[in-house]
Amino acid sequence: MPGRRGGALGVALLAALLGWSLVLPGATASADVNWSGVRAVTSTTAALTPGESAWVTVTWAAQQTVTDWSTTVAAPAGVTVTYPTTRGGSDTSLYGSATLVGSVTDFTAFKLSVPYTQRTSFTVTVTSTYMGCTGLLTCLDQLLRSGDRSTWLAAGIRQGTTTATVTVPVQAAVGVPFTQNTTEVPVAAGSSSFHKIAFTGGQTDLAGFTVRAGTLPTGLAVTYPGDGSAATLNGSSSLLGRSADYVSLRFVTTGLAPGRYVVPLTISYTAAAPVTTVGTVTLVVS
Amino acid sequence: MLGLLAAGVTLALAGCTGAAASDANSAAPSSTSSSSATAVPADDLTQRIAVVEAARQCEVGSSAFAEESAITADLDARLAAAGLTHTQWKDWHDALATSPDLVAQLSQVNASGCAAG
Numbered sequence: 001m002p003g004r005r006g007g008a009l010g011v012a013l014l015a016a017l018l019g020w021s022l023v024l025p026g027a028t029a030s031a032d033v034n035w036s037g038v039r040a041v042t043s044t045t046a047a048l049t050p051g052e053s054a055w056v057t058v059t060w061a062a063q064q065t066v067t068d069w070s071t072t073v074a075a076p077a078g079v080t081v082t083y084p085t086t087r088g089g090s091d092t093s094l095y096g097s098a099t100l101v102g103s104v105t106d107f108t109a110f111k112l113s114v115p116y117t118q119r120t121s122f123t124v125t126v127t128s129t130y131m132g133c134t135g136l137l138t139c140l141d142q143l144l145r146s147g148d149r150s151t152w153l154a155a156g157i158r159q160g161t162t163t164a165t166v167t168v169p170v171q172a173a174v175g176v177p178f179t180q181n182t183t184e185v186p187v188a189a190g191s192s193s194f195h196k197i198a199f200t201g202g203q204t205d206l207a208g209f210t211v212r213a214g215t216l217p218t219g220l221a222v223t224y225p226g227d228g229s230a231a232t233l234n235g236s237s238s239l240l241g242r243s244a245d246y247v248s249l250r251f252v253t254t255g256l257a258p259g260r261y262v263v264p265l266t267i268s269y270t271a272a273a274p275v276t277t278v279g280t281v282t283l284v285v286s
Numbered sequence: 287m288l289g290l291l292a293a294g295v296t297l298a299l300a301g302c303t304g305a306a307a308s309d310a311n312s313a314a315p316s317s318t319s320s321s322s323a324t325a326v327p328a329d330d331l332t333q334r335i336a337v338v339e340a341a342r343q344c345e346v347g348s349s350a351f352a353e354e355s356a357i358t359a360d361l362d363a364r365l366a367a368a369g370l371t372h373t374q375w376k377d378w379h380d381a382l383a384t385s386p387d388l389v390a391q392l393s394q395v396n397a398s399g400c401a402a403g
Contacts, residue, residue, distance in 0.1 A: 046350040054350035055357060059343060065383060084354055095357065101382045103393055105343050109357055145383055242352035 036132035037063025040164035041105055045124075047169040051204030051271055052241050053080075053113040058126050058166055059105050060094070066132035066160065067099040067144050071108040074125040078118060082111035099144075100130065112168065113205070116272040121170050127163045134158045173203040177271060178239055186284045187251050189258050194225070197265075197281055198246040201239045206269035209239040211247045211279075214264030219255025220283070222263070224248075230268070239269065256285050326381040328391040335378045336392040338364050344400035 038060060045056040058071070070091045073081045083092045094106040108128070131144065134156045143155050181198040197211065212230035213222040224231045231247035239245055251263075265279040326332065342364055351357050362372050382388050 042347050046348050048350055052350070054352060055354055056350055057346050057357075059347055096376065096379050097383075099383050101389060103389055104382060105396075107343070107346055109351075109354070111354070240352070 035064075035134040035158060035160045036066045036102075036130070038066060038100070038128065038130065038132070038160060038162045040126065040128075040162070040166065042107075042164075042166055044167045044169060047171045048112060048114050049171060049173040049203050050114055050119050051116040051173065053111060053205050054241065055109050055111045056168070057107040057109045058164070059107040060100055060128065060162075061105045062100045062102050062132070064133055065099065065102045065144055066130035068131040068159075069093045069098045069100055069108075069128060070130070071110070071126060071128045073110050074127070075112065076118075076122050076124075078115045079122065079124075080113040081124075082113065084109070114168075114170065116204075118170060121167055123165050123167050125163060126166055127161065129159055129161050131157055132160050134160075175202050177202045177204065177206060177269075177275070178209075178267075180267075180279050180281075181244065182246070182281060184282045184284055185251070186286065187253050189256055189285050190254050192250060192252040192254065194248040194250045196234075196246040196248055197231075198244060199233075199239055200244045201241045204241050204271060206239040206271055206275075208237055209233050209245075209269040210267070211249070212266050213249065214266055214278070216263065217256070217261045219253070219257075220261060220263070221252035221254075223250045223252065225250075230266075251283060253283070253285055256283075258285050260284055324381065324384045326378070326385040326388055328385075328387040331374070332378055332388055332391055333395070334368055335365075335370060335375055336388070336395045338368050338370060339375070339379075340392065340395045341401075343396075 039062075041059040041061050042057070045058065046054070048054055048056070070093060072083075072091050075081050083089050087093060092108045092110045094100055094108055096106075100106050108126075112124070131152065133144070143151055143157060179200045179202070181200055182196065185195045185197070187193070187195065199209070210230040210232055212224065216222060225248055231249050233239060233245045233247055235243075235245045261283040263281050263283055265281060266276060267279050268274070268276045342361060346357075346360070349360070351360070358372075361375065365372060365375055378388065382392070
Protein backbone atom coordinates (compact mmCIF):
# COMPACT_ATOMS: atom_id res chain seq x y z
CA MET A 1 0.00 0.00 0.00
CA PRO A 2 2.67 2.56 0.91
CA GLY A 3 4.43 1.57 -2.25
CA ARG A 4 1.34 2.25 -4.30
CA ARG A 5 0.85 5.58 -2.56
CA GLY A 6 4.43 6.50 -3.14
CA GLY A 7 4.08 5.45 -6.74
CA ALA A 8 1.04 7.61 -7.16
CA LEU A 9 2.82 10.57 -5.68
CA GLY A 10 5.74 9.89 -7.93
CA VAL A 11 3.48 9.95 -10.93
CA ALA A 12 1.94 13.17 -9.70
CA LEU A 13 5.32 14.74 -9.24
CA LEU A 14 6.50 13.57 -12.61
CA ALA A 15 3.35 14.83 -14.19
CA ALA A 16 3.87 18.20 -12.60
CA LEU A 17 7.48 18.34 -13.66
CA LEU A 18 7.04 17.24 -17.21
CA GLY A 19 3.62 18.55 -17.91
CA TRP A 20 0.45 16.54 -17.76
CA SER A 21 0.12 16.09 -21.45
CA LEU A 22 3.56 14.57 -21.77
CA VAL A 23 2.74 11.91 -19.22
CA LEU A 24 -0.80 11.30 -20.34
CA PRO A 25 -1.00 12.11 -24.00
CA GLY A 26 -4.27 10.25 -24.12
CA ALA A 27 -5.74 13.00 -21.99
CA THR A 28 -5.90 15.11 -25.10
CA ALA A 29 -9.19 13.46 -25.95
CA SER A 30 -10.76 13.22 -22.51
CA ALA A 31 -14.24 12.92 -23.86
CA ASP A 32 -16.02 13.05 -20.55
CA VAL A 33 -14.09 15.86 -18.93
CA ASN A 34 -15.83 19.18 -19.19
CA TRP A 35 -12.86 21.47 -18.73
CA SER A 36 -14.50 24.75 -19.62
CA GLY A 37 -17.85 24.52 -17.91
CA VAL A 38 -19.73 24.01 -21.15
CA ARG A 39 -23.36 23.08 -20.70
CA ALA A 40 -26.55 22.95 -22.68
CA VAL A 41 -29.04 25.55 -21.53
CA THR A 42 -31.84 24.04 -23.58
CA SER A 43 -33.71 21.02 -22.27
CA THR A 44 -36.65 21.26 -24.68
CA THR A 45 -36.70 22.52 -28.25
CA ALA A 46 -39.54 24.17 -30.09
CA ALA A 47 -42.45 21.83 -30.69
CA LEU A 48 -42.80 20.08 -34.04
CA THR A 49 -45.67 18.21 -35.63
CA PRO A 50 -45.80 14.82 -37.30
CA GLY A 51 -44.71 15.37 -40.90
CA GLU A 52 -42.91 18.61 -40.17
CA SER A 53 -39.36 19.52 -41.17
CA ALA A 54 -37.92 22.51 -39.37
CA TRP A 55 -34.76 24.01 -37.93
CA VAL A 56 -34.62 24.00 -34.17
CA THR A 57 -31.96 25.28 -31.81
CA VAL A 58 -30.09 24.26 -28.69
CA THR A 59 -28.50 27.01 -26.61
CA TRP A 60 -25.14 26.56 -24.91
CA ALA A 61 -23.22 28.39 -22.21
CA ALA A 62 -19.63 28.12 -21.00
CA GLN A 63 -17.62 29.42 -18.09
CA GLN A 64 -14.49 29.74 -20.21
CA THR A 65 -14.13 30.59 -23.86
CA VAL A 66 -13.93 27.58 -26.18
CA THR A 67 -13.51 27.35 -29.92
CA ASP A 68 -13.59 24.90 -32.84
CA TRP A 69 -17.16 24.15 -31.85
CA SER A 70 -18.83 21.17 -33.50
CA THR A 71 -22.19 19.64 -32.68
CA THR A 72 -23.74 16.42 -33.90
CA VAL A 73 -27.21 15.15 -33.16
CA ALA A 74 -28.45 11.59 -32.73
CA ALA A 75 -32.18 11.16 -33.28
CA PRO A 76 -34.54 8.19 -33.06
CA ALA A 77 -35.09 6.00 -36.10
CA GLY A 78 -37.29 7.71 -38.64
CA VAL A 79 -36.34 11.22 -37.57
CA THR A 80 -33.88 12.75 -39.99
CA VAL A 81 -31.23 15.25 -38.92
CA THR A 82 -29.85 17.74 -41.42
CA TYR A 83 -26.93 20.07 -40.80
CA PRO A 84 -26.05 23.37 -42.47
CA THR A 85 -24.52 22.90 -45.89
CA THR A 86 -22.04 25.64 -45.10
CA ARG A 87 -20.08 23.18 -42.94
CA GLY A 88 -20.26 20.28 -45.35
CA GLY A 89 -23.40 18.77 -43.92
CA SER A 90 -21.87 16.49 -41.30
CA ASP A 91 -22.16 18.72 -38.23
CA THR A 92 -23.30 22.12 -37.06
CA SER A 93 -21.62 24.84 -35.07
CA LEU A 94 -22.64 27.98 -33.26
CA TYR A 95 -24.51 30.79 -34.96
CA GLY A 96 -22.08 33.17 -36.56
CA SER A 97 -18.83 31.55 -35.42
CA ALA A 98 -17.23 28.44 -33.94
CA THR A 99 -16.32 30.19 -30.69
CA LEU A 100 -18.44 30.22 -27.55
CA VAL A 101 -17.26 33.11 -25.41
CA GLY A 102 -17.19 32.52 -21.68
CA SER A 103 -20.22 33.92 -19.84
CA VAL A 104 -22.10 34.31 -23.13
CA THR A 105 -24.78 32.03 -24.56
CA ASP A 106 -25.04 31.01 -28.17
CA PHE A 107 -26.97 28.36 -30.03
CA THR A 108 -26.57 25.59 -32.53
CA ALA A 109 -29.20 24.98 -35.19
CA PHE A 110 -30.10 21.79 -37.00
CA LYS A 111 -33.01 20.56 -39.03
CA LEU A 112 -35.27 17.77 -37.85
CA SER A 113 -37.63 15.98 -40.23
CA VAL A 114 -40.32 14.25 -38.22
CA PRO A 115 -42.18 11.42 -39.95
CA TYR A 116 -45.97 11.35 -39.86
CA THR A 117 -45.72 8.19 -37.80
CA GLN A 118 -43.97 10.03 -34.95
CA ARG A 119 -46.91 11.18 -32.86
CA THR A 120 -45.26 11.53 -29.48
CA SER A 121 -42.41 13.61 -28.11
CA PHE A 122 -38.93 12.19 -28.45
CA THR A 123 -35.41 13.01 -27.34
CA VAL A 124 -32.27 13.73 -29.29
CA THR A 125 -28.74 13.35 -28.02
CA VAL A 126 -26.70 16.42 -28.78
CA THR A 127 -22.93 16.07 -28.57
CA SER A 128 -20.61 19.05 -28.82
CA THR A 129 -16.84 19.05 -29.06
CA TYR A 130 -14.65 22.09 -28.69
CA MET A 131 -11.13 23.18 -27.82
CA GLY A 132 -10.63 24.94 -24.53
CA CYS A 133 -8.38 25.51 -21.59
CA THR A 134 -8.11 22.61 -19.21
CA GLY A 135 -6.67 24.36 -16.21
CA LEU A 136 -3.90 21.77 -16.08
CA LEU A 137 -1.35 24.33 -17.15
CA THR A 138 -1.41 28.05 -17.52
CA CYS A 139 -3.89 28.73 -20.24
CA LEU A 140 -5.12 32.08 -21.35
CA ASP A 141 -8.13 32.68 -23.52
CA GLN A 142 -5.97 34.81 -25.74
CA LEU A 143 -4.08 31.70 -26.76
CA LEU A 144 -7.30 30.35 -28.22
CA ARG A 145 -7.54 33.46 -30.30
CA SER A 146 -3.91 33.74 -31.28
CA GLY A 147 -4.24 31.45 -34.23
CA ASP A 148 -0.95 29.81 -33.29
CA ARG A 149 -2.20 26.33 -32.62
CA SER A 150 1.30 24.98 -32.12
CA THR A 151 1.20 26.47 -28.62
CA TRP A 152 -2.10 24.91 -27.64
CA LEU A 153 -0.87 21.55 -26.43
CA ALA A 154 1.86 23.05 -24.28
CA ALA A 155 -0.58 25.58 -22.89
CA GLY A 156 -3.05 22.93 -21.76
CA ILE A 157 -5.63 23.50 -24.43
CA ARG A 158 -7.48 20.28 -25.10
CA GLN A 159 -10.59 19.01 -26.76
CA GLY A 160 -13.63 18.79 -24.54
CA THR A 161 -16.92 17.04 -25.14
CA THR A 162 -20.33 17.73 -23.69
CA THR A 163 -23.40 15.64 -24.33
CA ALA A 164 -26.96 16.65 -23.58
CA THR A 165 -30.31 14.98 -23.98
CA VAL A 166 -32.91 17.36 -25.32
CA THR A 167 -36.65 16.75 -25.64
CA VAL A 168 -38.45 17.54 -28.87
CA PRO A 169 -42.16 17.97 -28.16
CA VAL A 170 -44.50 16.65 -30.85
CA GLN A 171 -47.98 18.08 -31.13
CA ALA A 172 -50.81 17.89 -33.63
CA ALA A 173 -50.64 20.15 -36.67
CA VAL A 174 -52.96 23.09 -36.86
CA GLY A 175 -54.31 24.98 -39.86
CA VAL A 176 -54.78 24.01 -43.49
CA PRO A 177 -52.33 21.64 -45.18
CA PHE A 178 -51.57 24.21 -47.88
CA THR A 179 -52.71 27.48 -49.39
CA GLN A 180 -53.15 28.15 -53.09
CA ASN A 181 -51.67 31.60 -53.65
CA THR A 182 -52.54 31.98 -57.34
CA THR A 183 -56.24 32.13 -57.95
CA GLU A 184 -56.33 34.12 -61.18
CA VAL A 185 -54.19 33.81 -64.29
CA PRO A 186 -54.31 36.46 -67.02
CA VAL A 187 -53.82 34.96 -70.47
CA ALA A 188 -54.14 36.26 -74.00
CA ALA A 189 -56.79 34.81 -76.29
CA GLY A 190 -55.32 32.53 -78.91
CA SER A 191 -52.15 31.91 -76.88
CA SER A 192 -50.26 28.84 -75.70
CA SER A 193 -47.87 29.37 -72.82
CA PHE A 194 -46.98 28.11 -69.37
CA HIS A 195 -48.29 29.92 -66.30
CA LYS A 196 -47.32 29.48 -62.68
CA ILE A 197 -49.74 28.54 -59.95
CA ALA A 198 -48.16 29.13 -56.55
CA PHE A 199 -48.77 27.29 -53.30
CA THR A 200 -47.53 27.68 -49.73
CA GLY A 201 -47.23 24.68 -47.46
CA GLY A 202 -49.00 24.48 -44.13
CA GLN A 203 -47.22 23.21 -41.06
CA THR A 204 -46.16 19.86 -42.52
CA ASP A 205 -44.46 18.55 -45.64
CA LEU A 206 -46.69 17.20 -48.40
CA ALA A 207 -44.93 14.58 -50.50
CA GLY A 208 -45.61 13.94 -54.17
CA PHE A 209 -47.50 17.19 -54.62
CA THR A 210 -49.10 17.29 -58.10
CA VAL A 211 -51.72 19.40 -59.84
CA ARG A 212 -53.78 18.59 -62.90
CA ALA A 213 -56.72 20.29 -64.52
CA GLY A 214 -60.21 18.84 -64.30
CA THR A 215 -62.99 19.17 -66.86
CA LEU A 216 -62.09 22.09 -69.10
CA PRO A 217 -64.27 24.75 -70.71
CA THR A 218 -64.84 24.15 -74.40
CA GLY A 219 -62.02 25.68 -76.42
CA LEU A 220 -59.38 25.37 -73.68
CA ALA A 221 -56.60 22.80 -73.52
CA VAL A 222 -54.08 22.24 -70.74
CA THR A 223 -50.77 20.42 -70.92
CA TYR A 224 -48.04 19.82 -68.36
CA PRO A 225 -44.23 20.09 -68.37
CA GLY A 226 -42.51 17.17 -70.04
CA ASP A 227 -45.82 16.13 -71.55
CA GLY A 228 -46.64 14.58 -68.20
CA SER A 229 -50.07 13.70 -66.88
CA ALA A 230 -49.84 16.29 -64.09
CA ALA A 231 -47.73 19.26 -63.04
CA THR A 232 -45.15 18.76 -60.31
CA LEU A 233 -43.56 21.41 -58.14
CA ASN A 234 -40.66 23.43 -59.41
CA GLY A 235 -38.47 23.19 -56.30
CA SER A 236 -38.88 19.58 -55.24
CA SER A 237 -41.40 16.80 -55.30
CA SER A 238 -42.68 17.83 -51.86
CA LEU A 239 -44.43 21.00 -50.82
CA LEU A 240 -42.38 21.80 -47.74
CA GLY A 241 -44.05 23.16 -44.66
CA ARG A 242 -44.34 26.96 -44.60
CA SER A 243 -42.46 27.18 -47.88
CA ALA A 244 -43.69 28.51 -51.21
CA ASP A 245 -43.39 26.69 -54.51
CA TYR A 246 -45.27 26.57 -57.79
CA VAL A 247 -46.44 24.33 -60.59
CA SER A 248 -46.56 25.30 -64.25
CA LEU A 249 -49.51 24.58 -66.54
CA ARG A 250 -49.65 25.39 -70.21
CA PHE A 251 -52.97 26.97 -71.12
CA VAL A 252 -53.85 26.69 -74.81
CA THR A 253 -56.55 29.28 -75.39
CA THR A 254 -56.84 29.11 -79.17
CA GLY A 255 -60.55 28.32 -78.95
CA LEU A 256 -61.49 30.73 -76.16
CA ALA A 257 -63.19 34.08 -76.49
CA PRO A 258 -62.19 36.83 -74.05
CA GLY A 259 -63.79 36.35 -70.65
CA ARG A 260 -63.34 34.63 -67.29
CA TYR A 261 -63.20 30.86 -67.11
CA VAL A 262 -63.04 28.77 -63.96
CA VAL A 263 -60.68 25.84 -64.36
CA PRO A 264 -61.08 23.03 -61.83
CA LEU A 265 -57.87 21.60 -60.38
CA THR A 266 -57.19 18.21 -58.89
CA ILE A 267 -54.46 18.43 -56.26
CA SER A 268 -52.84 15.27 -54.96
CA TYR A 269 -50.23 14.69 -52.27
CA THR A 270 -49.27 12.36 -49.49
CA ALA A 271 -49.39 13.50 -45.88
CA ALA A 272 -50.03 10.83 -43.27
CA ALA A 273 -51.87 9.11 -46.13
CA PRO A 274 -52.51 9.89 -49.81
CA VAL A 275 -54.89 12.80 -50.27
CA THR A 276 -56.70 14.14 -53.34
CA THR A 277 -58.51 17.42 -53.11
CA VAL A 278 -59.79 20.06 -55.47
CA GLY A 279 -59.16 23.70 -56.22
CA THR A 280 -59.83 26.17 -58.97
CA VAL A 281 -58.00 28.80 -60.90
CA THR A 282 -59.72 31.48 -62.92
CA LEU A 283 -58.41 32.22 -66.39
CA VAL A 284 -58.87 35.85 -67.34
CA VAL A 285 -58.71 35.76 -71.13
CA SER A 286 -58.26 39.07 -72.88
CA MET B 287 7.87 12.68 4.04
CA LEU B 288 4.51 13.17 2.49
CA GLY B 289 4.69 16.82 3.41
CA LEU B 290 7.99 17.14 1.62
CA LEU B 291 6.63 15.37 -1.38
CA ALA B 292 3.55 17.57 -1.34
CA ALA B 293 5.75 20.63 -1.09
CA GLY B 294 7.79 19.27 -3.95
CA VAL B 295 4.67 18.77 -6.01
CA THR B 296 3.51 22.26 -5.17
CA LEU B 297 6.84 23.75 -6.12
CA ALA B 298 7.02 21.64 -9.21
CA LEU B 299 3.53 22.73 -10.18
CA ALA B 300 4.43 26.30 -9.51
CA GLY B 301 7.57 25.97 -11.55
CA CYS B 302 5.76 24.21 -14.33
CA THR B 303 3.03 26.76 -14.30
CA GLY B 304 5.57 29.49 -14.28
CA ALA B 305 7.35 27.94 -17.20
CA ALA B 306 4.12 27.56 -19.05
CA ALA B 307 3.26 31.11 -18.21
CA SER B 308 6.55 32.19 -19.63
CA ASP B 309 5.87 30.18 -22.73
CA ALA B 310 2.47 31.71 -22.92
CA ASN B 311 3.92 35.12 -22.48
CA SER B 312 6.56 34.48 -25.04
CA ALA B 313 3.88 33.55 -27.46
CA ALA B 314 1.74 36.33 -26.20
CA PRO B 315 3.13 39.45 -27.84
CA SER B 316 1.29 38.92 -31.05
CA SER B 317 -1.84 37.61 -29.40
CA THR B 318 -1.77 40.19 -26.64
CA SER B 319 -1.27 43.03 -29.01
CA SER B 320 -3.84 41.48 -31.28
CA SER B 321 -6.22 41.17 -28.38
CA SER B 322 -5.76 44.73 -27.25
CA ALA B 323 -5.85 45.97 -30.81
CA THR B 324 -9.17 44.34 -31.51
CA ALA B 325 -10.82 44.98 -28.16
CA VAL B 326 -13.95 47.02 -28.65
CA PRO B 327 -15.14 49.34 -25.89
CA ALA B 328 -18.75 49.21 -24.78
CA ASP B 329 -20.90 52.15 -25.78
CA ASP B 330 -24.49 53.01 -26.58
CA LEU B 331 -24.36 51.21 -29.93
CA THR B 332 -23.06 47.98 -28.41
CA GLN B 333 -25.66 48.32 -25.68
CA ARG B 334 -28.43 48.38 -28.30
CA ILE B 335 -26.95 45.36 -30.05
CA ALA B 336 -26.62 43.52 -26.76
CA VAL B 337 -30.28 44.16 -25.99
CA VAL B 338 -31.31 42.71 -29.37
CA GLU B 339 -29.02 39.71 -28.99
CA ALA B 340 -30.15 38.98 -25.44
CA ALA B 341 -33.79 38.98 -26.49
CA ARG B 342 -33.01 36.75 -29.45
CA GLN B 343 -31.13 34.27 -27.31
CA CYS B 344 -34.11 34.15 -24.96
CA GLU B 345 -36.64 33.50 -27.70
CA VAL B 346 -34.85 31.53 -30.40
CA GLY B 347 -35.28 28.25 -28.58
CA SER B 348 -39.04 28.40 -28.79
CA SER B 349 -39.07 28.92 -32.54
CA ALA B 350 -39.03 26.34 -35.32
CA PHE B 351 -37.73 27.77 -38.57
CA ALA B 352 -38.97 26.45 -41.91
CA GLU B 353 -35.68 27.25 -43.59
CA GLU B 354 -32.15 27.78 -42.35
CA SER B 355 -32.15 31.28 -43.78
CA ALA B 356 -35.13 32.12 -41.62
CA ILE B 357 -32.85 32.17 -38.58
CA THR B 358 -30.86 35.00 -40.07
CA ALA B 359 -34.02 36.66 -41.31
CA ASP B 360 -35.31 36.62 -37.75
CA LEU B 361 -32.13 38.25 -36.51
CA ASP B 362 -32.18 40.84 -39.25
CA ALA B 363 -35.79 41.72 -38.52
CA ARG B 364 -34.94 42.24 -34.85
CA LEU B 365 -31.96 44.38 -35.79
CA ALA B 366 -33.92 46.43 -38.28
CA ALA B 367 -36.63 47.08 -35.69
CA ALA B 368 -33.91 48.51 -33.45
CA GLY B 369 -32.39 50.57 -36.26
CA LEU B 370 -29.37 48.27 -36.55
CA THR B 371 -27.78 46.33 -39.39
CA HIS B 372 -26.50 42.79 -39.71
CA THR B 373 -23.01 44.13 -40.33
CA GLN B 374 -23.07 46.00 -37.05
CA TRP B 375 -24.20 42.84 -35.27
CA LYS B 376 -21.54 40.76 -37.02
CA ASP B 377 -18.77 43.17 -36.07
CA TRP B 378 -20.01 43.16 -32.48
CA HIS B 379 -20.31 39.38 -32.41
CA ASP B 380 -16.82 38.92 -33.81
CA ALA B 381 -15.45 41.35 -31.22
CA LEU B 382 -17.00 39.55 -28.25
CA ALA B 383 -14.15 37.08 -27.92
CA THR B 384 -11.58 39.82 -27.56
CA SER B 385 -13.61 42.44 -25.75
CA PRO B 386 -14.28 41.89 -22.06
CA ASP B 387 -16.22 45.14 -21.94
CA LEU B 388 -18.70 43.83 -24.46
CA VAL B 389 -19.08 40.57 -22.56
CA ALA B 390 -19.66 42.47 -19.34
CA GLN B 391 -22.20 44.67 -21.05
CA LEU B 392 -24.05 41.69 -22.50
CA SER B 393 -23.96 39.93 -19.15
CA GLN B 394 -25.49 42.98 -17.54
CA VAL B 395 -28.27 43.01 -20.11
CA ASN B 396 -28.81 39.28 -19.53
CA ALA B 397 -28.90 39.77 -15.79
CA SER B 398 -32.54 40.78 -15.93
CA GLY B 399 -33.34 37.37 -17.42
CA CYS B 400 -35.77 36.45 -20.14
CA ALA B 401 -39.20 37.98 -20.21
CA ALA B 402 -41.90 35.52 -19.26
CA GLY B 403 -43.99 34.07 -22.00
